[in-house]
Amino acid sequence: MGRLIAVCAVRGLRPDAGSEGVTGIDKAALQGPVRVGPYGVRGDVQVSRKHHGGLLKAVYAYAHEDASFWEEQLGRELAPGWFGENLRTEGIDVNASRIGDIWQIGERLRLEVTMPRTPCATFARWVGGSEQRGWVKRFAGERRLGPYLRVVRAGEVQAGDEIEIVPAPAGAPGLLDTFSWPA
Template identity: 30%
Template structure:
């Protein structure tokens, strides 16, 4: 049984961190009752850095709720809702258990996993925890991004259910391990490239790495 724990959206705004420093970011999302999900993301949601966030392949950000207790125990601090800037915080959808290309019903909408998330330093700034980013990359517990196949309304109590498991069965965690820790694994990258539904930006990155490794 998959459960939606937090449902959050928010436009970019200034966030203070560290020693009176300031950054414009969309990471500080707030829980909402409902929102319309379009091909470009939730109405009322937004990102500050469009190079690394947002767009049709990255319209929805998902993070597994189970990691909250892991990080809270490791770092001894309570995390706020949507601590990682995700739209949807869910149970029983760990990176090792879902695959790039999997399709899910989320409320009235239908979404498809396109890539693991590439976390950035804003996560550490948001949670006032410098080692957090490094640990997310080390573990591959980054969450993941989705495109929208069918637009529709999502509510905070909406159910999320698997409609179609991708036949290649390549997990988000496998993709993260390749991306972060195995940049020369040509065979692994070729396997990932067989998933046509993967985000274009990842395809390009993997192709470039393969070309570099074989040149």
């Protein structure tokens, strides 16, 4: 069983060279219980629901174990929220999720795995520096993407809550099986 180590929401919109002109990728951990509803974490902002939100991508989760890998690769600390995630988990191989897995977090919240994250140019600009060039391909190549989830039942969660996985029906595709990236 895994656990939630942070619930994150946008700190503030940042200027961005993309089509929206701003990005909500800059997220940070929230304190105490946080409500999660159909469109995600209360207080979060999804600038482009077409690409990074809406009902099927209401919540983005990233694993502490994968963040630790990138900390070593990039030589810097990557606090919860740095990947634009709403949930930082521990003790779950989030990339081994199957489409349709249900995550029960805390007493009420139920989320369903819907699809993997597809890294984008906004994410590359966020990374910045010399790592920006080639970042999307590098991130995709490591296949440490993390899942998007839809909210099946709203509820409050907080750091420390346990995450119980109810497996998808037999034959459901794996998260990474649904991810295709041009060579």
